[in-house]
Amino acid sequence: MTDDLPAGRAAGDGEPAAGRPPPSLAPDAPAPTVGRGGRRRDQAIALGWLVAIWLLLWGDLSWGNVLAGLVVGAAVLLFFPLPPVTFGGRLRPGPLLVLAVTFAGELVSASLHVAAVALRPGYRPRGAIIAVPLRIRTDLNLALTAEVISLVPGTLILEVDRDNGVLYVHVLDVRGPEDLTGSRERILAVERRIVRAVGSPAEVRQLSPEPVDRRNHP
Amino acid sequence: MIGTVADWLGGLCLLAGALLSLVAGIGVLRFPDVLDRMHAATKPQVLGVLLLLVGLALRLRTPSDLGMIALVAVFQLATAPVAAQMIGRAAYRSGRIDRDLLDVDELAGR
Numbered sequence: 001m002t003d004d005l006p007a008g009r010a011a012g013d014g015e016p017a018a019g020r021p022p023p024s025l026a027p028d029a030p031a032p033t034v035g036r037g038g039r040r041r042d043q044a045i046a047l048g049w050l051v052a053i054w055l056l057l058w059g060d061l062s063w064g065n066v067l068a069g070l071v072v073g074a075a076v077l078l079f080f081p082l083p084p085v086t087f088g089g090r091l092r093p094g095p096l097l098v099l100a101v102t103f104a105g106e107l108v109s110a111s112l113h114v115a116a117v118a119l120r121p122g123y124r125p126r127g128a129i130i131a132v133p134l135r136i137r138t139d140l141n142l143a144l145t146a147e148v149i150s151l152v153p154g155t156l157i158l159e160v161d162r163d164n165g166v167l168y169v170h171v172l173d174v175r176g177p178e179d180l181t182g183s184r185e186r187i188l189a190v191e192r193r194i195v196r197a198v199g200s201p202a203e204v205r206q207l208s209p210e211p212v213d214r215r216n217h218p
Numbered sequence: 219m220i221g222t223v224a225d226w227l228g229g230l231c232l233l234a235g236a237l238l239s240l241v242a243g244i245g246v247l248r249f250p251d252v253l254d255r256m257h258a259a260t261k262p263q264v265l266g267v268l269l270l271l272v273g274l275a276l277r278l279r280t281p282s283d284l285g286m287i288a289l290v291a292v293f294q295l296a297t298a299p300v301a302a303q304m305i306g307r308a309a310y311r312s313g314r315i316d317r318d319l320l321d322v323d324e325l326a327g328r
Contacts, residue, residue, distance in 0.1 A: 056289045059282030111238060111265040114257050118245030127253060128322040150299030156256055157303045158310055159325055168325045172257045
């Protein structure tokens with residue numbers, strides 16, 4: 001699923017193999033061109049996902065459905081080509097589980113929080129828009145973090161500054177400055193969990209010295 | 219036996235999901251601003267739909283239905299935040315937000 005999430009804001013940011021510095025180290029450099037092999041591999045993976053979705057939609061596994069799925073998937077890839085976003089990291093089951101469980105917990109607590117605010121009589125929640133610079137600036141990380149943040153407590157993405165890797169986030173129900181600090185920390189914690197789950201080793205290393213407000217905006 | 223338990227759990231999930239969706243609707247109605255409304259339209263709404271789907275899965279229990287339910291859940295999770303972001307961004311860019319409700323605005327002037 002991870003390959004097709006960042007479709008909308010993907011750019012030329014392929015990462016065919018290890019041995020190349022992660023794009024976040026040189027954000028201003030021109031996007032590297034992906035080798036033909038890497039592109040082919042990405043398309044094959046995308047085709048696999050599309051066929052899987054097709055089969056799930058039909059609800060039964062038959063040669064006819066696989067064949068039709070291949071045709072439809074190939075047509076989708078041919079007529080709606082996506083900018084290349086190669087998955088450069090690796091999946092780590094342990095951190096992935098941590099990510100999923102915390103996500104589920106935060107989704108529940110966020111829902112209850114918003115529900116409580118919605119039902120409290122005569123209460124007008126105050127909001128704020130804060131800028132949160134992420135530490136890893138790859139498109140995949142930006143997209144995944146933005147997705148998760150929109151679903152966890154009190155935060156909603158308004159704007160994404162892709163070049164600088166900054167998310168502009170609306171925070172609901174702000175009662176004081178400490179709520180804003182808390183939101184920033186929560187967002188960076190989400191990023192950390194995502195990078196630990198799917199990032200490349202270099203990206204994980206980039207996270208490890210982590211004074212949280214090191215790059216906070218003035 | 220297991221079927222009865224699953225039926226009851228499924229019923230509870232359906233009820234909880236319906237209640238959350240109701241609260242999301244109330245939030246959309248009551249919140250003063252577009253941005254606040256988007257909060258109501260993403261979080262309780264998404265969890266409400268997920269609970270309804272879990273409830274359905276527990277009641278139906280057939281593989282082909284489970285596949286379809288999983289697809290709905292994945293697409294709901296993937297698309298709801300994107301839709302909310304697009305609406306919030308459009309509201310911000312066109313100035314249709316209530317600045318009196320904002321304590322801080324670090325996006326101003328960009």
